[in-house]
Amino acid sequence: MPYLGKSMSVNAAIAHSKGLLPLSSITKEMLLKNGFTYPKVFFNWLCQKGYIKPSEFHHASVSCRMVRYYDPKRIRFVVQVFDLDSLYALYRRKITKEELLHSKNVEFVKVITSGSRLGVKQDLILFCIKVDGYMMWSKDTALDMRYTALIENYGLSRPREWHNPDSNKIVRKIIMFKDLRVRRVR
Known part of the structure; x- marks a missing residue:
């Protein structure tokens, strides 16, 4: 070099x-x-x-x-x-991450959705994060709520059986951005 x-x-x-x-x-x-x-x-x-x-x-x-x-x-x-006002409050420790998620109406949920929309033959049970009318199952993709039924709402606490490897990425995206831009699965 x-x-x-x-x-x-x-x-x-x-x-x-x-x-x-x-x-x-x-x-x-x-x-x-x-x-x-x-x-x-x-x-x-x-x-x-x-x-x-x-x-x-x-x-x-x-x-x-x-x-x-x-x-x-x-x-x-x-x-x-970026949602700089919220991030600044987080930086200044005027709000916790949980309080910020609560202010954005975030909920951890278990849903059932039509597998045909995701390319599989059977219905799927998924752990998603619900925010702004989206059921997010990855940081870039949300399920169409018309084809998704809520099984259980956990509020802000993830249950022991929670399994969604993208959860932390989804939460980080929710915290960071003013507006979520995701691809909806039709």
Whole structure:
């Protein structure tokens, strides 16, 4: 890996030339310019917790330390689609994750749905997360409620027999976004 002096790799320099920046170079002024009106420490927290993903990774220094590079366009995207007020309340510990889910009317449910809609011959019993009129069984797909019957509603507590490997991803999506954009299974 070629280096420019001892500070960064050639690829890191190319990332800089494309406007990508390491977290340490992102200033409050740059955040404000891109519509992010919250404190910089909150932005750092969003990055640290993985809510905001880096665009690229590059080596910096001769010790080959990996540095995350962020795109200002991603900041504008976050401002447009993330539920920043709720995430900020979570960051400030003014609300718990459970209280946030409750405020968004989230419920853990067991449903039965027509298997033919999912490409199988028999009806299926699934553990889903109900929110905003959706029965989410993956982070990107929701069941059509016209073909789904509720078996049991667990409220905000998952029962011992709960089995949905995407549950944490679904909950994370619900917490992160203002509006859920999912594909409905017809």
